[in-house]
Amino acid sequence: MSLSTKHRSTLAASSALALAQKAFEIGTDMQVAISIAVVGASAERLTTASMDDATMHSRETSLKKAQTAASTRRATGWMSGSLAVELPMASGGLLTNVPGGFPITIDGVVVGGLGIAGGTVEQDAQIATAVLNAFLPETTEAKRGDGV
Structure with a gap:
């Protein structure tokens, strides 16, 4: 048996920075001091940033x-239910159930994740959705992973 490789698409660092910039613009407009994180397809950190009063x-x-x-x-x-507690605990705190995180999907492939925190969970989700819609206007809730 021979070993094989699999190509995995991931978000470019320049795209992560563009997402962060857009999130800061939207957070400023909404008067919500946020932090943003963008990760690649394997959940590796591409960028994190916080507004001054976050x-x-x-x-x-x-x-x-x-x-x-x-x-x-x-x-x-x-x-x-109990899954909301058990998964975060079992993962050593690596997973969260707090709204405001969305997969970044391009051409049907998840290439990264976007997380917004600092406002209410509703504000965080609203900002994240607006950021994604600014770059991926054809993206629907289902394509981002909601309701799966």
């Missing part, structure tokens, strides 16, 4: 949201 913990929360979305290929917040 809370300290929002940086870590945004990263967990982005990593969860990339890993599960679903928007965060889908876990219910």
Whole structure:
């Protein structure tokens, strides 16, 4: 038996920075001091950034949201009942159920994850959705992983 490789598409660093810039613009417009994280397809950190008045913990929360979305290929917040506690605990805190994380899907392939934290969960999800829609207007909730 021979070994084989599999090509895995991931988001470019320049795209991660563009997403972060757009998130800052939207956060500023909404008067919400946010942190943003963008990760690649394997949940590796591409960029993290926090607005001046963002809370300290929002940086870590945004990263967990982005990593969860990339890993599960679903928007965060889908876990219910005991699963919402058990999965984060079993993963050593690597997964979160807090809304505001979305997979980044291009041509049907998840190439990364986006996480926003710092506002209410509704504001975080609204900002993340607006950021993705600015770059991927054809993306629907189902394509991002919601309701799967």
